[in-house]
Every structure is written in structure tokens, then in C-alpha cells.
Amino acid sequence: MSLKPVLIAQISDLHIKPPGVLAYGRVDTARALERCVATLSAFEPAPDFVVISGDLVDTPDVEEYDYLKRLLAPLRLPFAGIPGNHDSRELMRAAFPAGPYVRPAGPLDQKIEVGGLELLLLDSSVPGKPHGTLEASTLQWLDTTLAASTDRPALLFLHHPPFKGGIWHMDRQDLFNAEELARIVGRHPRAQLIACGHVHRAMLTTFAGIPVTICPAPNHAVDLDLGQLREPSFKVEPPAFHIHAWFPGVGFGQVVTHQVPIGQFDGPHPFFGPDGKLL
Ligand SMILES: [Fe+2]
Known part of the structure; x- marks a missing residue:
């Protein structure tokens, strides 16, 4: 096992609005992203x-991407x-x-190689719809790309989860053709x-x-309503992102996903004093 794993940070659902506009009239997604970028930039060792796994902007429009x-x-x-x-x-x-897009138009699939890892970014968006679908061209590309090697580990990223997490109004807009993804995987x-x-x-x-895995957002969270108790709602909970650490080793090595809270916190403080004894 090498000293430093390959670190792939994942941030998600930034929902940037035009300057000065709050999401849902309440959430300052721009300030939230600034805090996220600050935490990510300070992380050592650097990822x-x-x-960025989707919903980069909110409406969408050109001003938001700028x-x-x-x-x-x-x-x-x-x-x-x-x-x-979005x-x-x-x-x-x-x-x-x-971006290293696979094709000049259509789904924005990408393959990125990072230190022995392959990142396969799959575009699950369906123009104008909240749910996700992997288009035939994306599925074909994924199958062919995965078949090109037998020993290089690959991490797949897509916006829409291929499973139902139990939040009723989100489960209605998940990845609609998850079984096709499952067949290829x-x-x-x-x-x-x-x-x-x-x-x-x-x-x-x-x-x-x-x-x-699903990566949390730097801004608001979808309310954890596992009983269909409330209308679709959000809560401003402690924000976070993920770091997927790949440790090369036997076989495909091991991928460990860490959740990193966004913000500044007390520490790190040593456990042990100068005499080597636990403080
Ligand atoms: Fe989304």
C-alpha cells in the first residue's frame, strides 16, 4: 500500500443562481460553494x-455558468x-x-485517467426532465470502455442514483433505466x-x-422524510463533500469513501504529549 492514496474529491449539486439570487428564496448557494471551495482547497494532501456530479447551476442559463x-x-x-x-x-x-467529451454533441460522457484509476463520467440527464436515463450511446460507450481493460479499476460517476433511497419525491426522479446500468456493471x-x-x-x-454512494451538497439537503410525511422539502444541514481514496493493492486495490464536513473546525490537536504519553 502506497503512502498516499489517489484522492478523488466529489462535490455535488451546487445549484448556482445569478449573482444575488437565493435558491428557493432562502439558500445562498454561491456562499455555500465558496465555503466548499475553501475547505477543498485547504485539504491536505491535495486531491x-x-x-462535480451534476446540478452545477439551477435554472440553467449562461449567467449562472459564468x-x-x-x-x-x-x-x-x-x-x-x-x-x-438542472x-x-x-x-x-x-x-x-x-472537457474530454466522448462525442461532439449529445451526452457529456467523459473518461479521465488519474494515477492508475479510470474515472468514467456518465451523463444521465434528460433534457427538460427531473429524472435520469442513460442514453443508448452512453451505455454502449460504457460497456466498450470497461471492456478495454481487465485490471485497471474504474469509478463511475453519474448524477441520478440507480436505487431508491426512500425519500418518496426523489425516488420518482431517480435513474429510470438502472437495470441496464446493472447489466453492464x-x-x-x-x-x-x-x-x-x-x-x-x-x-x-x-x-x-x-x-x-450519494455525495451530500454544500448548500441545502433534501429533507430526510422516509415516511412520505411531508411535502417535498429541504433543510439546511451541515454541508459536506466526499473524497474517494483509492489504495492500490492486490486485485483492484481498495476504494474508501470519506465524508468531509465543510467549514473550519477546532483542531487537529495531538493525542500525545512531548513525552509520548496520551494527553
Ligand atoms: Fe438533481
Whole structure:
């Protein structure tokens, strides 16, 4: 096991509005992203790459993508984004024209290689709809790309979770063709993790035999209503992001997902004094 794992940070659901406009009349998503970028920038060791897993802006419109780019400018780390249901493929491609997109139009799928890891970014957005679907071209590309190697671990990122987390109004807008994703993942053992967004809160389960995670948001969280008790609601809970740490080793090595709270907190303080004794 190497000293420093390969670190892939994931931030999600930024929902940037035009300057001065609050999301839902209440949430300052721009300030929330500034705090997120500050925490991410201060993290040591520095992550090797950052994936933004959808809903980069809110409406969407050009002004929001311009503002997003200004807010991300202090982030001195390489990053790539995939669209969520609040994004526009065309506006996102125009905002980030240098992305390694698989094709010149349509889904913004991307393959990014980072230190022996392959990141496969899948565009699950359906223009004008809140739910997700992986288009035939994306599924075909994923299958072909995964088949190109048998030993390099791959992490899959997409906005829409391929499972029902129990929050009724979000489960209605999850990934509609999850079984097609499961069939492909099941054929390729090198797929080690599926990392999603969309629900603005951390979740963890398994799907097609591998872990699947949802990354929390830097702003508001979807209310944890597991009993269909309330209308669709949000709460401003402690914000966070994920860091997926890959430790090379036997087989595909091991991926460990860490949740990092956004903000400044007391510490770190040593456990042991100068005499080596526990304080
Ligand atoms: Fe979303």
C-alpha cells in the first residue's frame, strides 16, 4: 500500500443562481460553494482530481455558468463536471469547452485517467426532465470502455442514483433505466464504485454487487422524510463533500469513501504529549 492514496474529491449539486439570487428564496448557494471551495482547497494532501456530479447551476442559463466559473476560479485543482437535471448540456459544454467529451454533441460522457484509476463520467440527464436515463450511446460507450481493460479499476460517476433511497419525491426522479446500468456493471469487475448526487445528502448501499454512494451538497439537503410525511422539502444541514481514496493493492486495490464536513473546525490537536504519553 502506497503512502498516499489517489484522492478523488466529489462535490455535488451546487445549484448556482445569478449573482444575488437565493435558491428557493432562502439558500445562498454561491456562499455555500465558496465555503466548499475553501475547505477543498485547504485539504491536505491535495486531491488529485475533483468531480462535480451534476446540478452545477439551477435554472440553467449562461449567467449562472459564468458565475459558477468565477466561484470555481480559486480552486487550484483539476476538475470535470457532469450534467444534472438542472443543467443544460449545450450551455455546460460551452462553459467548459476543454472537457474530454466522448462525442461532439449529445451526452457529456467523459473518461479521465488519474494515477492508475479510470474515472468514467456518465451523463444521465434528460433534457427538460427531473429524472435520469442513460442514453443508448452512453451505455454502449460504457460497456466498450470497461471492456478495454481487465485490471485497471474504474469509478463511475453519474448524477441520478440507480436505487431508491426512500425519500418518496426523489425516488420518482431517480435513474429510470438502472437495470441496464446493472447489466453492464455486472459484466465488468473492474467497476469498483458508482458515485452519484441529486439528493443532496449522503447515502450508501450496494448496486449490481458494488458500492454506490450519494455525495451530500454544500448548500441545502433534501429533507430526510422516509415516511412520505411531508411535502417535498429541504433543510439546511451541515454541508459536506466526499473524497474517494483509492489504495492500490492486490486485485483492484481498495476504494474508501470519506465524508468531509465543510467549514473550519477546532483542531487537529495531538493525542500525545512531548513525552509520548496520551494527553
Ligand atoms: Fe438533481
